[in-house]
Amino acid sequence: MTLKIALTKGRTEKQVLPLLEASGIDCSAIRNKGRQLIFNEDPDFHFILAKGPDVATYLDRSAVDIGIVGSDILAEQQNTQYDMLDLKTGQCRFALASTPDFNPNQTKRKIIATKYPNITQSYFERIGEDVEIIKIEGSVELAPLVGLADAIVDLVETGSTLRENNLRIYTELQPISTHLVVNRLALKQKRSEIFQLSANLKRAQQLEV
Amino acid sequence: MSNKQLPTGTRDEFGTIAMVKEQVTQTIQTNLKNRGFQKIITPLLEYRDVFKPLAKQTYQPYQLIDEHGDTLVLRPDMTLPVARVMSATGIDTPVKWYYSGDIFRVKRRLSGSYNQVTQAGLEIIGYASLKAEWECLITASEICQQLAIPDLTIELSDAQFVAKVLNVLPINDLMQQNLKTALFAKDLTHYAKLIQPLKNDRFYPFLEAWPWLFGDFEAVLQQLTTLPQQPALQNIIGDLKKTKNFLQQHFPTLTVTLDLSVESPQEYYTGMVFKAYSQAANDYLFSGGRYDQLLSNFQQTIQPAVGLAFDIDAIVAQQALQQPPVKTLIYFEPEQWADAQALQANIPNSSLCLTDSSKAAQRIAEQQAAKLIDLTERQA
Numbered sequence: 074m075t076l077k078i079a080l081t082k083g084r085t086e087k088q089v090l091p092l093l094e095a096s097g098i099d100c101s102a103i104r105n106k107g108r109q110l111i112f113n114e115d116p117d118f119h120f121i122l123a124k125g126p127d128v129a130t131y132l133d134r135s136a137v138d139i140g141i142v143g144s145d146i147l148a149e150q151q152n153t154q155y156d157m158l159d160l161k162t163g164q165c166r167f168a169l170a171s172t173p174d175f176n177p178n179q180t181k182r183k184i185i186a187t188k189y190p191n192i193t194q195s196y197f198e199r200i201g202e203d204v205e206i207i208k209i210e211g212s213v214e215l216a217p218l219v220g221l222a223d224a225i226v227d228l229v230e231t232g233s234t235l236r237e238n239n240l241r242i243y244t245e246l247q248p249i250s251t252h253l254v255v256n257r258l259a260l261k262q263k264r265s266e267i268f269q270l271s272a273n274l275k276r277a278q279q280l281e282v
Numbered sequence: 283m284s285n286k287q288l289p290t291g292t293r294d295e296f297g298t299i300a301m302v303k304e305q306v307t308q309t310i311q312t313n314l315k316n317r318g319f320q321k322i323i324t325p326l327l328e329y330r331d332v333f334k335p336l337a338k339q340t341y342q343p344y345q346l347i348d349e350h351g352d353t354l355v356l357r358p359d360m361t362l363p364v365a366r367v368m369s370a371t372g373i374d375t376p377v378k379w380y381y382s383g384d385i386f387r388v389k390r391r392l393s394g395s396y397n398q399v400t401q402a403g404l405e406i407i408g409y410a411s412l413k414a415e416w417e418c419l420i421t422a423s424e425i426c427q428q429l430a431i432p433d434l435t436i437e438l439s440d441a442q443f444v445a446k447v448l449n450v451l452p453i454n455d456l457m458q459q460n461l462k463t464a465l466f467a468k469d470l471t472h473y474a475k476l477i478q479p480l481k482n483d484r485f486y487p488f489l490e491a492w493p494w495l496f497g498d499f500e501a502v503l504q505q506l507t508t509l510p511q512q513p514a515l516q517n518i519i520g521d522l523k524k525t526k527n528f529l530q531q532h533f534p535t536l537t538v539t540l541d542l543s544v545e546s547p548q549e550y551y552t553g554m555v556f557k558a559y560s561q562a563a564n565d566y567l568f569s570g571g572r573y574d575q576l577l578s579n580f581q582q583t584i585q586p587a588v589g590l591a592f593d594i595d596a597i598v599a600q601q602a603l604q605q606p607p608v609k610t611l612i613y614f615e616p617e618q619w620a621d622a623q624a625l626q627a628n629i630p631n632s633s634l635c636l637t638d639s640s641k642a643a644q645r646i647a648e649q650q651a652a653k654l655i656d657l658t659e660r661q662a
Contacts, residue, residue: 130393130394133390133393133395134393134394134395134564135564135565150390155467155468155469156467156468156469157468157469157470157471158470158471159471159472255468258559258563258564258565258566260468261435261437261496261497261539261541261559262559262561264494264496264497265497268494271470275470
């Protein structure tokens, strides 16, 4: 039976393709994709390329069996499907960052800008603090620089973007990486195919290490 | 807000889909009625407390406040209202109910999911025997056969199995809890880390296989050989085996699988759990099980209960939607009403055309690509 896989396009796709290839999947069509978004040539694996949050939506609605997507998106969307494998690519972390004069212990209801309101909310809930969250769609670093927010919660890979914008990390939140997520019913319908894929991916991961 | 828009997560149903939905619901209800089940109708609105036993993370209800400030919800489940009726009215058991109706659960906004879902189901209350599970399953299988659902798979599991296995393994409470969480989430990466320290234990091969202990019945059972022998586990497996054999005896083409790694759907489940799907389905077609703790939220005494609910919307999505046959319109003068009505009753997919002129009737017949019978011509 064919496995239908939604792969997050862009950086996640580039980082995960070598692992998929090492597990025995021919990804040459994706590598030479042009503007193509659907790849149905391989009878065993059909791929679609989509944005991260959409991968979760396709998976939830059973339009695909498997999603390959960042754990940041899974956490933000409160994923309910099976988060089966940490593919350990695209590793980065969430961090609370701001300008050097920011005081995390200041007694006020802080304003936090982020692309990830759910993750931010649950982090501050965990530490017992109530904050005001402003949802920002991109270049979150701007918010504390122009006085829109006291600090930001965002993904940090190397930290260079923060440094270039004169921002520093105050706290590191959870680590992030690319995960293999499986639709709950698809796991039952295509058990042997998904078992094989998962075993092949684990083997490929071990070879890479 | 435009008066033409629907709230997010809702939809209208009409035409073929609405008719198929009605047929599916009728097939289920007629079957249950013929088996001696009695109909139960509970209100759409209930106090929120009725649904306390539902795990909060599994649903978000529509809530409103009544005139006394109490919180009401649009029912997110059909079984707990039945439990409420049982505990509040002193109805004699055993009793068998059937029901149909809509449940409401708020899903993620703009995700393509619907917040109103139609269910039909049954509750058998007061029988502790395995025969109650069997009547549930045999009825559901027969209904699926009547509905011509292809390649049906029934998956059996047990709400107690995982907890009972964890109890016989030599691991502490914290480890049990962590293992259970990773197992239920099928988080293979974390699970593998957790079992790593137990590598030299004799039950390690079982632990390694556990997240994949679902699917082919015999293959799953074979993996249990390294588990410590315990009467409690033997009983569970014995009942599951008997049930599988019973089902296949009555429905030889049915696929029966086993899942020994799954979480109980709700805390009040106490025994066998069953779910069914077809290869083409996007959702489970029916699910249910034994919940002897069901009434304990409402009363002190425990009452054995087994139940099952069909997801009517998932079944309708599986039905081949055929094009309706060509429609026939019957035009007539008022004095021909009785004749027109008699004719209409004998022609499938026909209806009376209520225009005042034959010309207008012809126009409508053309618009609807329908055949027109003009009784005024016959009279002439």
